[in-house]
Amino acid sequence: MPLRPFRRDQGWLLPPSLDEMLPQDHPARFVDAVLEGLSDEEWDKLGMEMEGGPAGPPAYHPRALLGIWIYGFMTGTRSTRKLEAACRDQLSYAWLGAMARPDHNTLWRFWRAHRDDMRRLLPMTVHAAARMGLVELAFQAVDGTRVGASASRDRTLDEAGLRRLLARVEVELDALEAQNSTENEP
Helix, strand or coil: CCCCCCCCCCCCCCCCCCHCCCCCCCHHHHHHHHHHCCCCHHHHCCCCCCCCCCCCCCCHHHHHHHHHHHHHHHHHHCCHHHHHHHHHHHHHHHHCCCCCCCCHHHHHHHHHHHHHHHHHHHHHHHHHHCCCCCCCCCCCCCCCCCCCCCCCCCCCCCCHHHHHHHHHHHHHHHHHHHHHHCCCCC
């Protein structure tokens, strides 16, 4: 069977847009639709300036930063450093931020300044997702059933057991280092 061509340096006559690369049913599009649906009055209530000021370098658009944060909440990414890496590495975050690559300090400052506003907005996104049928607001209950775990007494270690294990590891590491030092390979 022949192989498909594999060339990363191949140029495109008409490269795909960022919008074409993200599937139409991707959850990031839901976040964008919610933010797109906010009126100017709602943005004002959230305390987010949509125009920016005349002085200084251009700031990141609040819609981009808010979209990154909301999608981060949806995917379980809440660390500013992980969000920074996601904006750089993941297509969905790049699409939401319109290729913005805010650093973790920018994301943190936005969170600190708009924490209460985001807390008011998050329930709105959940209600919108429920109305659209994307999530089901179901009651979850735990009945107290005990589930077996692999934490038996002979498999868990106390402080003395951990010290013995560390001593064995040290002996093994010393043996490996001695073996490596006697071999003539680099």
